[in-house]
Amino acid sequence: MGKTSLEDIIKVSIELKADYNNIIKNNNIELEISTDSRDNFNENKLFLAIKGEKFDGNKFALETYNKGCRYFILSDKEVKLPNDALVFYTDDTILFFIKLAREYRRRFNIPIISITGSCGKTTAKELTHLFLSTKYKTLKTEGNLNNEIGVPKTIFNLDNSYEIAVIEAGMNHKNELLRISEAAQSNTVIINNIEPVHIAYLGSIENIALAKSELFNHTKENADAVINKNTNCTDILKKEAEKNNIKNIIETDIKEIIKKDDNTFEYKGIIFRHNLIGDFNLYNILSALKAAELYNADLQKCADILSSYESQKNRMQIMNIKGCNIINDCYNSNPTALKNMLKFLSQRRESKKIAVIGDMLETETENSSYHKEIGNIINELKNIDTVIAVGNLSKDIYDTINCEKYYFEDSESSIKKVTEFLKYDTAMLIKASLGMKFSLIIDAVKNI
Incomplete structure (x- = not known):
C-alpha cells in the first residue's frame, strides 16, 4: 500500500x-x-x-x-x-481515511474510471480493466474492496508505474458514494444500471438513482459520464451528471451491439467472442467498450482479449458435477439479476432444470413483493422443473410456484436435497444473496 x-x-x-x-x-x-x-x-x-x-x-x-x-x-x-x-x-476514522486517499490520489496525474450500478458492476470493472490493459498499465479494484474502506485501499495501491485506474464503487445507503467520490476524483464515471437493489434502505428506485449519481461529485474537470440508456431513471442520472458540470455524457444503447449467437456479437464492424452467460452481460461489455474508446484502446485488441475472459469466483460460473451443469451465481442476488439467471436457466438445453434460490436481502419493503414476483416469473417460464427455496423471504417464492418444490430455512439444511438432483443432463442454478451462505452448498457439491 x-x-x-x-x-x-x-x-x-x-x-x-x-x-x-x-x-x-x-x-x-x-x-x-x-x-x-x-x-x-x-x-x-x-x-x-x-x-x-x-x-x-x-x-x-x-x-x-x-x-x-x-x-x-x-x-x-x-x-x-x-x-x-x-x-x-x-469522530469518523473512515472519513479521515477517505480524505487521506484523496490527498494521495492528487499525487498522480492519471485518469481514474469509477464504476457503479445495481448489477454487474464487478463484471463491468473487470472487463474495463481487461480492455484498457491492452494499452496501459492499469490498476483495478481487487475482490470486493468497493466500499468506503476498500476504495481508499485501492487508491493507496497506486504508484508511478500505473497509467490508469479502474475503481469499483458500491453502496447500500445514501451518501456513501458521495464520500467515495471525494477519494477517487474520477475522470470518468460509469453507471451500469439502476435496479431495485438495497431498496429496503433507500425506499424507491428514484432514490437509488440519486444515490448512484453521487459518484458524479468531485470529478475532475472535463470528466465523462457513461450511462446505460436502457436502464431505469436515466433522466435522473443525466440531470445529476449535468448538475455536477459533466458535459460529456455518453449514453450506451444495446442496439449498438449486433448479436450473432449466444457467444458472438458485432460492434462497430468488429466481431467479438466471449464466454459470458446471458444476454444481460452484453450491457457490461458495452460499458467497458465505451471506456476503451474514451481512452483510445484498439477495439480489435479488445476483441482478441475478450475471448480469454472468465467469470469471477461465484459469479455465473458453470461447473459439471456428476453430469449436472451447475450455474454457480451465489455471490449476490437481486430481483433483476435473479430474473436474468432464471431466464438463462429456462433456455438451456438440458432435459431437467433445477433452481436453488435463496433470499434476496435488502430488497423487500412494506409495500413490495419481489420474492412473489420471482415465483410468478418461474410459473410463466414453465420449463423450470424443480425449485428448492431457502430462507424466510424465499418462502414467498415457495408458496407462489406451481412446479415441484422444496423449502428449507437455511442453506445447510438444504444440502442433502440439492445433492439428490445432481444427475446427468440436468442444469442447476444456485443463487442467493451473500448473507445466505450458499457457499456451503457449493462446497458440499464440489466435495461429492
Whole structure:
C-alpha cells in the first residue's frame, strides 16, 4: 500500500477539526497505513482504527503500539497510549481515511474510471480493466474492496508505474458514494444500471438513482459520464451528471451491439467472442467498450482479449458435477439479476432444470413483493422443473410456484436435497444473496 505523509495527516486533521496529542516536529515523514491490527508494525507504519458494527479497531491500538507502531488515528478518546505515541482523534476514522486517499490520489496525474450500478458492476470493472490493459498499465479494484474502506485501499495501491485506474464503487445507503467520490476524483464515471437493489434502505428506485449519481461529485474537470440508456431513471442520472458540470455524457444503447449467437456479437464492424452467460452481460461489455474508446484502446485488441475472459469466483460460473451443469451465481442476488439467471436457466438445453434460490436481502419493503414476483416469473417460464427455496423471504417464492418444490430455512439444511438432483443432463442454478451462505452448498457439491 502506498504511503501517506504526516503533512497530509495534519492537513486532514485541520480540515476535520481532529485533536492530536503531541507537537509535530517533522512533517515530511512518510507512513504506510494499516487498518488491521494483525499486521506487522514498526515506527514507519500508522494504525487507523475502523469501528464497525461487529468490531472496534480502537480496542487494538495498544496491541499495535506494543508491536512497534507509534502513529495512530483513533475515534475513541478514552484510549490512552504512552507519551511517545502520536495520536490523532477524530469522530469518523473512515472519513479521515477517505480524505487521506484523496490527498494521495492528487499525487498522480492519471485518469481514474469509477464504476457503479445495481448489477454487474464487478463484471463491468473487470472487463474495463481487461480492455484498457491492452494499452496501459492499469490498476483495478481487487475482490470486493468497493466500499468506503476498500476504495481508499485501492487508491493507496497506486504508484508511478500505473497509467490508469479502474475503481469499483458500491453502496447500500445514501451518501456513501458521495464520500467515495471525494477519494477517487474520477475522470470518468460509469453507471451500469439502476435496479431495485438495497431498496429496503433507500425506499424507491428514484432514490437509488440519486444515490448512484453521487459518484458524479468531485470529478475532475472535463470528466465523462457513461450511462446505460436502457436502464431505469436515466433522466435522473443525466440531470445529476449535468448538475455536477459533466458535459460529456455518453449514453450506451444495446442496439449498438449486433448479436450473432449466444457467444458472438458485432460492434462497430468488429466481431467479438466471449464466454459470458446471458444476454444481460452484453450491457457490461458495452460499458467497458465505451471506456476503451474514451481512452483510445484498439477495439480489435479488445476483441482478441475478450475471448480469454472468465467469470469471477461465484459469479455465473458453470461447473459439471456428476453430469449436472451447475450455474454457480451465489455471490449476490437481486430481483433483476435473479430474473436474468432464471431466464438463462429456462433456455438451456438440458432435459431437467433445477433452481436453488435463496433470499434476496435488502430488497423487500412494506409495500413490495419481489420474492412473489420471482415465483410468478418461474410459473410463466414453465420449463423450470424443480425449485428448492431457502430462507424466510424465499418462502414467498415457495408458496407462489406451481412446479415441484422444496423449502428449507437455511442453506445447510438444504444440502442433502440439492445433492439428490445432481444427475446427468440436468442444469442447476444456485443463487442467493451473500448473507445466505450458499457457499456451503457449493462446497458440499464440489466435495461429492
